[in-house]
Amino acid sequence: MNPTIKDVAKHANVSIATVSRILNSTSAGYSEGTKKRVKAAIEELGYKPNAVARGLINNKTQTIGVLFPNVSGMVTSELLHGIENVTHQLGHSVIVCNTASQGKRTLDYLQLLNEKRVEGILFASEMLTDEYYEAIKDMKVPTVLVSTKSQKHLLPYVKVDDQDAAYTAASYLIEKGHRKIGMISGNPDDMIAGLPRIEGFQAALRDHGLLTEKPSVFSAEGFSYKEGMEMFKKLRQEGEDITAVFAASDEMAVGAIASAYKMNIAVPNDISIIGYDNIKISEMAIPPLTTVAQPLREMGEKAAELLFEMLKTGEDGQSIIMPHRIVERESVKEL
Amino acid sequence: MNPTIKDVAKHANVSIATVSRILNSTSAGYSEGTKKRVKAAIEELGYKPNAVARGLINNKTQTIGVLFPNVSGMVTSELLHGIENVTHQLGHSVIVCNTASQGKRTLDYLQLLNEKRVEGILFASEMLTDEYYEAIKDMKVPTVLVSTKSQKHLLPYVKVDDQDAAYTAASYLIEKGHRKIGMISGNPDDMIAGLPRIEGFQAALRDHGLLTEKPSVFSAEGFSYKEGMEMFKKLRQEGEDITAVFAASDEMAVGAIASAYKMNIAVPNDISIIGYDNIKISEMAIPPLTTVAQPLREMGEKAAELLFEMLKTGEDGQSIIMPHRIVERESVKEL
């Protein structure tokens, strides 16, 4: 077995109370001499404090839980990276939960995190259902939403304003001289990343007097590469005169590029494409993809910081709207 | 505060011992009647067992630690996905640690995981230094290496045979009629993913009587897209007659494709390219990348399974060589 504080105490000829004080560098409570002896004993025995026991008595586990659909997505892995960074910097650990894995495990995960007594929760990029909210509320630990939000339940969130960002993307296309612009979107029933982006897109067209009665928006179920390909094909069938398209995700945009390539239509010469996210593949596309960047890594960091802020102050936490920006590469041509 | 087992006991008019028995469905030790009463009390109070307290007495935290360099890489996130899957299925949690994040934190992480008393460790895709090994050994918990190995320290590992896989890739090119073949590799000092792939490549050439005195291997520091671009340029400068190239990673391969595109040389018509990994971008490349696939997700799963096997049996664990296979897409032309 691992040596315990008792062993150290015995070895140094002091009480466990004293060892504890030294371990926690409690202000005074021991002399320099004993401190040395104890430190020596710790060293010699290779003693490592037991965080579990500590957690029990302090009611603090120094651990937070992070809930993600698909851990392996490029968006989420960037978020995770940011989260992990500041979390560990602050001496805590992160337990990851992949909610989309198999069936509706989200509730099970929440239960698990509750039993493990995590000190906080980061809930990422999935719709927060009433059910989830109740479970979270029951846990009575600070929670922040990452890259998602809920108007019904007021939990603080960290995300970019999807509608604004989409508006920016469409406006960018318009500035570049495009007049017939189409969109490849995710699910319009998705109130987080679906509808808002469509609305932002349409708002930009409207504000520039470009909104026709039948706006060319092609919606898929998700945001995948494959769906990007399909929707691009449809869009192209519907109207040959479209000179630019806004894709609701970089994956979709890359799919659109691939689709265009197959149909022998050149990007950006025949048609311009702008994406959304700015994940790694966007610079690897041919041509490199112009896109609306979300500062994913930083969003993860900010979310974690906010969570720990709440943990420290006990206050409610202010949502943070992260800035988005256009990253110009080579998939959009000026008309 | 959360209700404790004591509260439940009081509420149901039984002792905590009985509640505990019911909680753990210990074979008998209580009547159906009391069981009902206790269950009701639990329900009513919203009691959730405290895993920390359990962990203290059982010396079992139901948690494992996973060490990764760059959590956000596409290779690692696939591995993580597989790991998370089976780990949670088995009722455990995973704490992720991003070792490359800032400086040499690996040792700190190990220390942290030790204090948190994780029951096992998955160490991924980084060289296992003596230092790390010692720290791990001190923890006395089962450990398995994922996508890496160590010949010095015998810890079980789960990975594909890099040399074999590289051999397969080169052979594939040769079968397709290529005779002048180049390679874009990672760091030859990397004994895991660097050298073995180079050696496998060369072995294939040799076995087919194609090994010239100056084999065209261009080595970078890492396996990045950018380095793929650079190395392709160099390779092209050195010899215009090369008809096919084997890239040591998909990212590099895609970089090579981009580089080729810029130099106006067509893939696969002017030059064929085969990658390594089969991550998501390989199907999204233009043209879609033919590559040697590592079953990443499954490797994560197998590694976790192996770890839990060791946990259960207390035995030493057998390394697993995962199968690789060629995924044919469109970046290689038959000559």
Next chain:
DNA sequence: TTGAAAGCGATACCAT
């Protein structure tokens, strides 16, 4: 400056 002892929330052994 130091130590004894009371918990933290569970489990499990020993009685009854």
Next chain:
DNA sequence: ATGGTATCGCTTTCAA
């Protein structure tokens, strides 16, 4: 079938 209690490894009064 049940309850009392020691115990897990540690922190933190309270006394000395």
